[in-house]
Amino acid sequence: MLAYVIRRLLLLIPMAVGMIVVTFGLLLLVxxxxxxxxxxxxxxxxxxxxxxxxxxxxxxxxxxxGAYFWQLLHGDLxxxxxxxxxxxxxxxxxxxxxxxxxxxxxxxxxxxGVTLGVLAAVRQGSLIDTVTMLLAQLxxxxxxxxxxxxxxxxxxxxxxxxxxxxxxxxxxxxxVAALSGRxxxxxxxxxxxxxxxxxxxxxxxxxxxxxVRTSMLEVLREDFVRTAYAKGLRxxxxxxxxxxxxxxxxxxxxxxxxxxxxxxxxxxxxxxxAWPGLGQLTFSAVSQRDLPLIQGIVLTFxxxxxxxxxxxxxxxxxxxxxxxxx
Amino acid sequence: MAQLATSTVGAAIAVKDLEIRIRGDRGSYPxxxxxxxxxxxxxxLCIVGESGCGKSMTAxxxxxxxxxxxxxxxxSIEINGEDFLAMPERRVEDLRGVxxxxxxxxxxxxxxxxxxxxxxxxxxxxxxKKLAHKAAMARAIETLQLVQMPDPxxxxxxxxxxxxxxxxxxxxxxxxxxxxxxxxxADEPTTALDVTVQAQILGLISDLQKRLGTALVxxxxxxxxxxxxxxxxxxxxxxxxVEEASVYDLxxxxxxxxxxxxxxxxxxxxxxxxxxxxxxxxxxxxxxxxDLPKGCAFAPRCPRASxxxxxxxxxxxxxxxxxxxxxxxxxxx
Numbered sequence: 091m092l093a094y095v096i097r098r099l100l101l102l103i104p105m106a107v108g109m110i111v112v113t114f115g116l117l118l119l120v121x122x123x124x125x126x127x128x129x130x131x132x133x134x135x136x137x138x139x140x141x142x143x144x145x146x147x148x149x150x151x152x153x154x155x156g157a158y159f160w161q162l163l164h165g166d167l168x169x170x171x172x173x174x175x176x177x178x179x180x181x182x183x184x185x186x187x188x189x190x191x192x193x194x195x196x197x198x199x200x201x202x203g204v205t206l207g208v209l210a211a212v213r214q215g216s217l218i219d220t221v222t223m224l225l226a227q228l229x230x231x232x233x234x235x236x237x238x239x240x241x242x243x244x245x246x247x248x249x250x251x252x253x254x255x256x257x258x259x260x261x262x263x264x265x266v267a268a269l270s271g272r273x274x275x276x277x278x279x280x281x282x283x284x285x286x287x288x289x290x291x292x293x294x295x296x297x298x299x300x301x302v303r304t305s306m307l308e309v310l311r312e313d314f315v316r317t318a319y320a321k322g323l324r325x326x327x328x329x330x331x332x333x334x335x336x337x338x339x340x341x342x343x344x345x346x347x348x349x350x351x352x353x354x355x356x357x358x359x360x361x362x363x364a365w366p367g368l369g370q371l372t373f374s375a376v377s378q379r380d381l382p383l384i385q386g387i388v389l390t391f392x393x394x395x396x397x398x399x400x401x402x403x404x405x406x407x408x409x410x411x412x413x414x415x416x
Numbered sequence: 417m418a419q420l421a422t423s424t425v426g427a428a429i430a431v432k433d434l435e436i437r438i439r440g441d442r443g444s445y446p447x448x449x450x451x452x453x454x455x456x457x458x459x460x461l462c463i464v465g466e467s468g469c470g471k472s473m474t475a476x477x478x479x480x481x482x483x484x485x486x487x488x489x490x491x492s493i494e495i496n497g498e499d500f501l502a503m504p505e506r507r508v509e510d511l512r513g514v515x516x517x518x519x520x521x522x523x524x525x526x527x528x529x530x531x532x533x534x535x536x537x538x539x540x541x542x543x544x545k546k547l548a549h550k551a552a553m554a555r556a557i558e559t560l561q562l563v564q565m566p567d568p569x570x571x572x573x574x575x576x577x578x579x580x581x582x583x584x585x586x587x588x589x590x591x592x593x594x595x596x597x598x599x600x601x602a603d604e605p606t607t608a609l610d611v612t613v614q615a616q617i618l619g620l621i622s623d624l625q626k627r628l629g630t631a632l633v634x635x636x637x638x639x640x641x642x643x644x645x646x647x648x649x650x651x652x653x654x655x656x657x658v659e660e661a662s663v664y665d666l667x668x669x670x671x672x673x674x675x676x677x678x679x680x681x682x683x684x685x686x687x688x689x690x691x692x693x694x695x696x697x698x699x700x701x702x703x704x705x706x707d708l709p710k711g712c713a714f715a716p717r718c719p720r721a722s723x724x725x726x727x728x729x730x731x732x733x734x735x736x737x738x739x740x741x742x743x744x745x746x747x748x749x
Contacts, residue, residue: 313525320479320520321540321591322513324506331539332528339530410530411575 091407094415098400102393109392110162110385114155117381123147124171124379145171158385167389168382170375177386181368185390188360188367190261192352194287199294199352200345204338206295207302211337212329214307222299229296234355238289238362245285255364258282286363290355294348301344305337312336339410346402350395427494428599428631429455429478429516434491436473436482436655438705445706447473447486448655450732453633457598460625460632462642462663464678465652468702471635472521474652475603478633479518480508496598514544517597519621521604523584527576533560533587534572537594544595559590563620582613589621593628600625603635618644639678643667651675654713655705657732661739671741673718674698712744720745 125141126133142148146157161168167177210222246254258264258279268276309315310333318332360369368387375383407413434451437444448470455461463471476482478493480500493500495516500508520526528536537556541547547555553572560568563586576584585605592600602621606614622645625632636642642649642663649666651659651674659672670676677698700717703709709716715725724744732742 313520313522314528316481317518317520317526317591318528319481319509320512320518322509322511322543323539324509332531335530336528412529412577 091415095400095404098403102396105396106389106392107159109388110158111155113385113388114151114158117379117384118151120379122379124381127378128172158382167386170383171380172378173380173383177382180371180383181386181390184366184368184371186260186367187257187365188353188356188369189394191283191286191290191356191359191365191367192349194261194283195290195352195355196294196345196349198287199291199298199348202291202295203298204302204334204341207299208306208329208334208337210299210303211306211310219303223303226296226299229292230300232292234289234293235358235362237292238286238359241285241289242362252285253282254285256282257365286359286365289362290352290359293355294345294352297348298341298345301341302337305340306333309333309337335409339406342406342409343402346399349398353391353395427454428457428459428496429453429633430492430494430497431474431478432492432494434474434477434493435489436470436477436486437489438486440485442706446489446655447705448477450656451491452657453650455599455631455633457631458626458629460622460634460645460647462634462636462646462649463652464636464639464642464649466637466702468705469652470655470705471652472603475518475601475633475635478599478601479512479516481518510544513540514595514597516599516601517592517595519585519588519592519600519602519605522608523581523588524576524608526588527584527591529576532573532575533579533590537572537587537591540591540594556590556594559594560587562593562624563587563590565590581609582617585609585613585617586620589617589624593624596628597630599631599633601633601635604637605634606636606638606641621645651678654702654708656713657740657742658714659741659743660732665736665739669736669739669747671735671739671746672714672743673720673745673747674714676747677717712742718745720747 123138123142125138125145125147129137129141146154149157158168167181169175170177170180173180206222206225210219213219242254245252258281259267259275261279261283264276264279310329312333314336315328315333318328323332356365356367357369357372359365360367361373364370368390371383372387374380375387403415407415431451431453434448435446436448436451437446451470451474453461453463453474463474465471473482473486476486477488478495478500480493480503482488488501491501495511498511500511503511527533531539534553534556537559538549538552541552541555542549545552545555557568557572560571565571565583565586571579571583571587576587579587585608589605592602600621605621606617609617618641621632621634624630625645632645634641634645646663648662649660650657651666651672653674659666659670659675661671666675667679670679680698698717703713703716709726711724711726711728712718712721712730715721718725722745728744730742730744732740735741735746
């Protein structure tokens, strides 16, 4: 088990190197010059050329890539061109908001997806089944930015139930505050995260519900479900303890993969709801061609994704005794 | 239709005039018809027949566990004198496992892969005996001991895939016996096992049945098994009983040509017959239940069939005392 974890962690290194090279290559191909963006439209060609030299942008690509790796080896992600602060510091200030959003969205997606999927499977062919699968179709096909705007228009602008933009206190701080007798802080945080998390979760919830339904329908026909009934167990217990536990196994790995999609979706959702996380940062970094910052963000996303999937694989071995890690 | 002369009062199982229908792509058609069974406590009834003759459907109907597409469309099933088919679902759930329990054919798929053997047995005990977790687990280990599981305390903590085929079937039997059921239904319990293990498991079931005084309904296609354990035998063909007798009468004087055919297919040394002689098989195949012939369903394969057999279905009649058969041209006893 420990050996497996260590081996998986070591595998992160070649993956990270690959990610960096690919991102670097992509940024070389994309037109646009950070020096020009930084100096604005009034700048003379000499000023731009000067700045490019200072930033090291004129060096050949392999020198720049080599220099970046050298920095990384020293634990340094470099400095942002525009914010004149260390990249690690900028990312550190933003990462919490994004992880919070993604985790809440993932929880929502799992909760909604599993519940609807089970209901649809148990009542196959009923109205619940039809409505659920219709919603799932909608959820899969609706782009996140459009759904985000719709939710905002409905719940924030028209109904005025929820705040349209921004973030409350960080969730962990809010929970601490609630425990020390100030529940309104937590309430405020929850109200703020609800719309962006829902917009982000919809797509994954739809995919999970379909998957759970299919998986459940299959498992409900298994012999061991009949055995469970033959023992005299009541239907809810058979469905949850015997069928669902087995039906969730294939779903679990998909939930891990969805986390990657959630991080991608977070870029759009954070823009729409002015959520101060990595997604927003990504957008501005890309539009400004802030190369060190983009590299840092991509690397962070990749590491989070890889770690989440490692956790999922470990969980898999925990819930399915037939799985052997190795 | 013919009924058994024996009284059904006080019987553990009394099935009368049962018909099981399947609704499928080919419309609705019966897979079991005119079924009647009586099993007393402590008695072993074997139901014999080829695959697809309706014996598994009959077994599942005894626990009201028929698949969604199938249903008991006619007749009655009484379990310990209670009308089982009219019972509300919750009452049926209360009876399953305690009054009537089932051993399934393929223990690898019939046991839940993600729960330990002990958990699965204890779950039944907790459900019916209202025991706490620890006491239920102790009872589970005790039951594993009863079925002669080697090292029961350790096996209880293992998952089905960690056990051998024979051990899994022992676990399955323990699961069925955990709450001392009065009736045990076993659907081909040894089919998935090696021949040597088959004999052990069969001996175990039969031995436990005698010791615990359970009524046992054993479904099998193997007449060797029948000879070993049965008190009475029902031979089924195409969803109907074709012969019914005590095990002694059946083997001594089989009446129905189909039973004779089945017996010809048992590989065993017979005095005066050379060991190299080929086994007799029954020509042809079982007709599908949605396309049964008009007369006797066995007539197309029957060596003794007459014109009447193809036209008119023979009723189940008492041909000798306690010995029933459905045949126009039966062998004289």
